Amino acid sequence: MAVLLLAGAGLSVLQIADPRAILTTAYGQIWSGKIVCALALLGLAALNRWRLTPRLETMGGMAAARLRASVQTEMVVAALVVLFTAGLGTTPPPRTESLPVFAEKPAGFSTAVVARGRTAIVTVTPATPGANRVEMRLTGPDGAPLDALEVSAELALPTARIEGITRPLPKVAPGVYASDGITLPVAGSWAVRLDALVSDFEKVPFRAVVPVGR
Numbered sequence: 001m002a003v004l005l006l007a008g009a010g011l012s013v014l015q016i017a018d019p020r021a022i023l024t025t026a027y028g029q030i031w032s033g034k035i036v037c038a039l040a041l042l043g044l045a046a047l048n049r050w051r052l053t054p055r056l057e058t059m060g061g062m063a064a065a066r067l068r069a070s071v072q073t074e075m076v077v078a079a080l081v082v083l084f085t086a087g088l089g090t091t092p093p094p095r096t097e098s099l100p101v102f103a104e105k106p107a108g109f110s111t112a113v114v115a116r117g118r119t120a121i122v123t124v125t126p127a128t129p130g131a132n133r134v135e136m137r138l139t140g141p142d143g144a145p146l147d148a149l150e151v152s153a154e155l156a157l158p159t160a161r162i163e164g165i166t167r168p169l170p171k172v173a174p175g176v177y178a179s180d181g182i183t184l185p186v187a188g189s190w191a192v193r194l195d196a197l198v199s200d201f202e203k204v205p206f207r208a209v210v211p212v213g214r
Contacts, residue, residue, distance in 0.1 A: 027091045034084035037077050044074045108133075113194075113206040117141040120194060120206040127212050129187055135178035136169060136194050136206070145175025150197040153179070155210075157188050169194070187212050 022028035052067040108125030121137040134153050140146040151171070156164040162185070169177035177196075184190060194206040 027093050030084055030087040030091060034081055037080045037084060041074060041077045041081060044070055044077065048074070109210050109212075111208050111210070113208050115206050116202075116204050118146060118196070118198070118204050119143075120196070122192060122194060122206065122208050122210070124184075124190075124192070124210045124212070127210060129184055129212060131181050132184050132212075133178060133180045134167070134169065134182050134192075135176065136196075138175045138177065138196055145173075146196075146198065147171070147175060148177070148196040148198050149200070151177040152195050153182070154193045154195075155182065155184065156191045156193075157184075157186065158191065160186055160188055162186070164193070184212050 022032055048067060048070050052070055108123060109127040110121060110123040113120045113122060118141070119139045121139075123133075123135045123137075125133045125135070134155070136151060136153070138146045138148060138151070148171075151169040152166060153169050154164040154166045156162060165182070167179050167182050169179050172178050188211075190210045190212050192208045192210050194208075196204045196206065198204055
């Protein structure tokens with residue numbers, strides 16, 4: 001019993017942390033119900049052991065009836081302890097609710113652009129001021145990856161009077177062209193133009209607007 005009490009006290013301190021959470025959280029209220037029932041169970045056990053059981057020899061049937069009623073009450077309280085314990089297992093403890101929340105790193109921006117029967121999936125990562133990766137996935141009219149002879153990207157921000165920044169996009173996989181370290185100095189809606197030279201005589205321009213956040 002001493003080991004159980006010690007383990008329960010340690011777990012309670014770990015899960016609840018702040019005593020105020022006992023009355024202000026669902027976990028704390030269920031924990032309170034379990035503690036009350038557990039104390040009542042210990043009280044009934046002590047009553048049975050030290051008072052009712054010794055009276056069996058002197059009071060006979062009357063003592064047996066009282067002991068029987070006490071044991072039945074003890075069983076009901078024990079069932080409540082089990083019920084509260086199950087509730088604790090399915091309720092988030094206060095320590096998890098108070099964990100700091102960290103903002104997720106921007107995942108970037110992606111859009112699809114269609115020009116002259118070809119489709120380009122344009123992705124800018126992380127789409128924030130600073131160094132970015134610009135990637136284009138090019139497919140033909142049949143949806144298959146399309147290999148271009150040459151691909152370049154031009155990024156401009158007219159509202160901030162930033163002229164076009166032109167960078168080549170080397171081929172990194174079939175139909176995939178990308179370049180890392182393209183610097184977008186400020187936030188805003190950047191105009192992106194991607195030129196794909198799909199043959200010696202045809203260049204396909206793709207235009208998109210990429211929102212760059214803070």
